[in-house]
Amino acid sequence: MIPRRIATTFALAGLALLAHGPAQSAVLPDDRADVLYHRYDGGGVTIDGPSVLLRKKFAEKYSVSANYYMDMVSSASIDVMTTASPYTEERTQGSLALDVLQGKTQYSVSYTLSDESDYTANTATFDVSQDIFGDLTTVSFGFSQGWDEVRKRDDNAFNETVDRRSYRFGLQQIVTPRLMAGLNYEVITDEGFLNNPYRSVRYLDDSSARGFSFQPELYPQTRTSNSVSLNARYYLPYRASLHGEYRYFTDTWGIDANTVSLGYTHPWGKRWILEAGYRWYDQSAADFYSDLFPRADAQNFLARDKELSTFTSHMLSFGATYELPSLGWDRLRRSTINLFYDHIIYDYADFRDITKEGAPGSEPLYGFEADVFRLFVSGWF
């Protein structure tokens, strides 16, 4: 099973690219086609595959879009290496969306199905956005409902469900002729089987040769999170832009997180657009997380998922877009080829690398670096 976090977030992320984002003015997106190859390589995990998006307007009032996405996963992550065996997995995802423009109001609905051998995720969304105040302000609201099925390899009797809901609000404001700012707020609730059926926690065990043993992790059946973000984009005195964003996150599992990102976009010549950015992320651990519990069944809920630990990450990004010369096709207005590269460094503060030697609880702290590539072509019709 691809980690559930990956499966479900991909399902929702897929919707984001299909429907016009809520923090947009009420203008239907252009007809376009995108073909992308993505690759993530880090921490013993390689995930790559294609993503194809098609979007078409009808009668200047309706826009439909479809996305096909695929992950091919090869995992030998530290979790897998310490408690299981390396595996390969495939996940496919299909999405459909419809946008309807009525005056200054835009309605969007979408549905996504994500499927792999031991996890199925369904997600439906509804969003509405409205331009007000002389089109200086865009207000948006949205709701998502997800219903998932969790299965387990080699255990046909295992069948659990997850119910996911998201409520969101957005405000986009033109502040000056060069400055645009936005605010987004989102509440997400999950209910059901929220942990990974394969993952384990470790606890001190004098009877074990290494001094510790493993037991299955156990999460609460519910989780509610609140997140708020502020963003701004500024057109510089020459033709280039700066953008920044801050997000604060908190949830009922005790995780607090801060994200800061900065970026710079600069055209070069008539055909190139170059981008560079930096992103900083920091979070505290969930209340029921521990790298090493003092004994078996030490508390009601148990987690040793490094994504729930205390850690910081830094990301450097570079991107280049090249506008292709006319291909001579009447229906193709313009086309681009794009390459984006991101390098991410993860430093964990309370997750130890137990593939290394050391007394229980004194092994070196874990960390890894990841490379992310996105190569794609886009065409507008």
Place this chain on the structure above:
Amino acid sequence: MRTSCRLALLLVLAAASSGCSSVEPWVKPYERQYFADVVMSGERDPVAGSYLNHVFEAREGARGATGSHGGGCGCN
């Protein structure tokens, strides 16, 4: 005490309503050409942006408020 609270509320409402009625859109349509420039577009490449959001949510505890339908469950 109750009277002063009502007075305060009345003043706030009066200020808010007068503020709304007197403020005009201060950036005129003909002053918005910079926002049409591709360098000011936050969602220029939806496929690529969506993928990167996923990369974050799959490996971080935080989720949501990305300005899109993404948000993720962060289940585990």
